[in-house]
Amino acid sequence: MKNIVVIGAGTMGNGIAHVFAMTGHSVNLVDVSPDALNKAMFTISKNLDRMVAKGSLTEDEKAATLANITTNTDLSSAAANADLIVEAATENVDLKLKIFRQMDENAPAGCILATNTSSISITQIAAVTKRPTQVIGMHFMNPVPVMKLVEVICGYSTSAETLKTIMDLSKALGKAPVEVNDYPGFVANRILMPMINEAIYTLYEGVAGVEEIDTVMKLGMAHPMGPLQLADFIGLDVCLSILRVLHDGFGNPKYAPCPLLVNMVTAGKMGVKSGEGFYVHTAGSKELVVSANFKK
DSSP states (O other), X not given: OOEEEEEOOSHHHHHHHHHHHHTTOEEEEEOSOHHHHHHHHHHHHHHHHHHHHHTSSOHHHHHXXXXXXXXXXXXXXXXXXXXXXXXXXXXXXXXXXHHHHHHHHXXXXXXXXXXXXXXXXXXXXXXXXXXXXXXXXXXXXXXXXXXXXXXXXXOTTOOHHHHHHHHHHHHHTTOXXXXXXXXXXXXXXXXXXXXXXXXXXXXXXXXXXXXXXXXIIIIIHOOSSOHHHHHHXXXXXXXXXXXXXXXXHHOOGGGOOOHHHXXXXXXXXXXXXXXXXXXXXXXXXXXXEEXXXXXX
16 A cells, blocks of 8 residues: 555545654545645645654654655546555535446556545445445544554445455554444544534523533533534534435434524634634634624
């Protein structure tokens, strides 16, 4: 597994590229947007600088990591020599199916096709390829360079060989892989998203304010970040998308997204990525300021 292709240069994609490149892999980072690729390389370099400043990485190691990454706007050419392709595009099933068809068509026969999806069925994705035994979920946590967990999800047809390869590879990246089965939301988001949704319902129903809800969970449950702050960090649009996958997949009303979440996403309030969600997020500031929409 020397040649790795990562599709999508957003937050997850650039983090995945960072981790593979830092462990000596040759990484081809692919995105349709040259601007997104430039931004991703800037982010990776900045994150490596933080590691150098902390003494966990040398300047030479930083240079070697950056040298391991090339960028590309053409998936077909990038896939031609890949040993592993990790798709990290937007959490949209139609987009992922389109990408997997293209990956399957252009990748070598022995190439494993992985997806960083946080909720969408691996079996459904694998079904649009001619190599379902070589399709697997590789769900990294955000921020990828920091978080140890990787959910490794087998689809209905994923082979034992593919599973072993990805489990071993994840360990070689310094991660802690956990094998889970292919059901909506897997483990992480099946548990996390209902908690976030319930926190939003608690706000929506006037039980408590934004800061109060987050404080209860941080101080009472020892969570490092309150659920509303975490929702902003994940992206409210992503939270909504995952809840809809859970709701559609299980047909259980307990997964129905709170109307407040739906309205916020419709209004363009996505959290950190848009500058406002439950909190106002100012670049360069770590201060938590509750959005004016939720102030008493």
